[in-house]
Amino acid sequence: MSFEGNYTWAKATDNSSYGANSFIFFNGSGLGFPQDLNNLPAEHSVGANDTRHRFVLAAVYDLPVGRGRWAGNDMNRVLDAIAGGWSLNALLTLQSGQPVPFGMSSPRLTDGTQRPNIICNPRTGLSLHDVAMSADPNASYFNANCLTDPGDQIAGNAPRFSDDARGPSIHNLDLGIFKDFPIREGMKAEVRAEFLNFTNTVRFATPSSFFGDSFFGKVTAQANLPRRIQMGVRFEF
Numbered sequence: 001m002s003f004e005g006n007y008t009w010a011k012a013t014d015n016s017s018y019g020a021n022s023f024i025f026f027n028g029s030g031l032g033f034p035q036d037l038n039n040l041p042a043e044h045s046v047g048a049n050d051t052r053h054r055f056v057l058a059a060v061y062d063l064p065v066g067r068g069r070w071a072g073n074d075m076n077r078v079l080d081a082i083a084g085g086w087s088l089n090a091l092l093t094l095q096s097g098q099p100v101p102f103g104m105s106s107p108r109l110t111d112g113t114q115r116p117n118i119i120c121n122p123r124t125g126l127s128l129h130d131v132a133m134s135a136d137p138n139a140s141y142f143n144a145n146c147l148t149d150p151g152d153q154i155a156g157n158a159p160r161f162s163d164d165a166r167g168p169s170i171h172n173l174d175l176g177i178f179k180d181f182p183i184r185e186g187m188k189a190e191v192r193a194e195f196l197n198f199t200n201t202v203r204f205a206t207p208s209s210f211f212g213d214s215f216f217g218k219v220t221a222q223a224n225l226p227r228r229i230q231m232g233v234r235f236e237f
Contacts, residue, residue, distance in 0.1 A: 001059065001060070001061045001062070002059070002060050003058060003059035004057075004058055004059075005055065005056055005057035006055070006056055007053075007055045008053070008054045008055075009052065010050075010051065010052065010054075011046065011050060011052065012046065012047040012049055012050040012051075013044065013045065013050070014044070015040060015043040015044045015045075016034075016043065017049060031101035031103045031113070031209065031210075033113040034112055034113065035114060035115050035155050035156070035160075036109075036111075037112055042155075043160050045099075045161050045162075045163070046099045046161050046162075046163045047099075047161065048098065048099070048101075048161055049098065050098060050161070051095055051098055052096045054093075054094070054095045054096070055095070056091070056092065057090075057091075057092045058089070058090070058092075059089065059090050060087065060088070060089045061087065061088045061089070062087045063087060063088065065083060065084050065086070066080050066083065066085040066086070081181065085179050085180050085181075086177065086178070086179045087177070087178055087179070087180075088176065088177055089175070089176045089178075090173065090175050090176070091173070091174040092172070092173050093170055093172045093173075094169075094170065094171055095169060095170040096166065096169050097166035097167040098166060098167050099161035099162050099163055099165070099166055100161065100162050100165040100167055100209050101115075101160060101161050101162070102116055102118070102122065102147065102158045102162060102165075102210075103115055103116075103210050103211070104116055104149070104156075104210065104211055104212060105210040105212035105216075106212055108152045108153060109153060109155060110153065112155065114155065114156060115150075115155070115157075115158035115160075116148060116149060116150060116156045116158050116211040117147065117148045117149075117156045117157050118146060118156075118157060118158045119146055119147070119148060120143070120145075120146040121143070121164050121165075122143055122147060122162060122164060122165045123141070123142065123143060124140055124141060124142065124143045126140070126141060128141055128168055128204040128219055131207070131217070131218070131219045132202075132204055132219040140207075140216065140217030140218060141207045141217045141218075141219065142165060142207065142209065142217035143217075144217065149211070149212070165209070167205075168203050168204055168205065168206060168223055169203075171199075171201050171203075172197055172201065172203075172224070173197070173198045173199050173201075174194070174195065174196050174197070175194070175195045175198040176192060176194040176195070178190055178191060178193070179191050186237060187236065188235075188236050189235050189236075190233070190234040190235075191231075191232075192232050192233070193229065194229070194230050194231075195227060195228075195229055196225070196227065196229075196230070197225060197226065197227045198227065200226055200227040201224075202222055202224070202226075203222065203223045204219045204221070204223060205219070205220070205221040205222060206223070207219055207220070
């Protein structure tokens with residue numbers, strides 16, 4: 001068995017980092033763009049890429065069964081072709097969510113992207129899964145009572161990206177199983193099966209964070225793909 005992994009604890013702050021993440025937040029909606037061009041220092045906040053925690057573990061395990069291995073060293077070739085020589089690999093990714101930018105569904109700021117006022121923690125305490133599965137039509141990921149309209153031509157106090165409200169985290173496991181079939185010296189065939197998102201874990205997309213939008217805080221989409229299985233054969237010589 002061999003494995004390697006790493007854990008990162010970090011905080012990224014800046015005053016301009018939206019562009020690279022436009023695919024995350026509503027396909028370039030403008031959230032995260034400057035609010036008051038005459039007060040650019042107010043744009044400083046946690047960055048769009050701020051990911052507080054990230055853990056990745058990769059492992060490869062040669063199952064100890066088959067000819068030349070711990071169990072079944074003298075296994076006959078027919079049985080070995082079926083039960084021996086299998087290996088597994090896995091890639092586990094655990095990552096906390098990225099910060100959310102709040103905006104106005106009906107902005108009233110001529111030379112900037114108006115943001116709302118935040119008067120308390122904008123999170124309701126419900127998870128994205130709780131909101132998606134709730135039978136309550138008013139269930140929301142964000143607390144609309146903690147946001148207010150700053151008024152006509154007035155900049156809101158919401159930061160460019162909120163450190164308190166974050167999008168979906170990542171819990172993903174990819175798994176592969178493969179077996180080698182030696183043909184002769186310097187020549188072998190390999191059969192592989194790979195399972196992407198092996199546990200079929202749903203990752204919901206970040207809800208709309210436009211204050212005043214009818215979909216504000218509602219879970220309406222999935223951010224990842226369901227389990228996918230791919231198989232293949234490789235010949236090495």
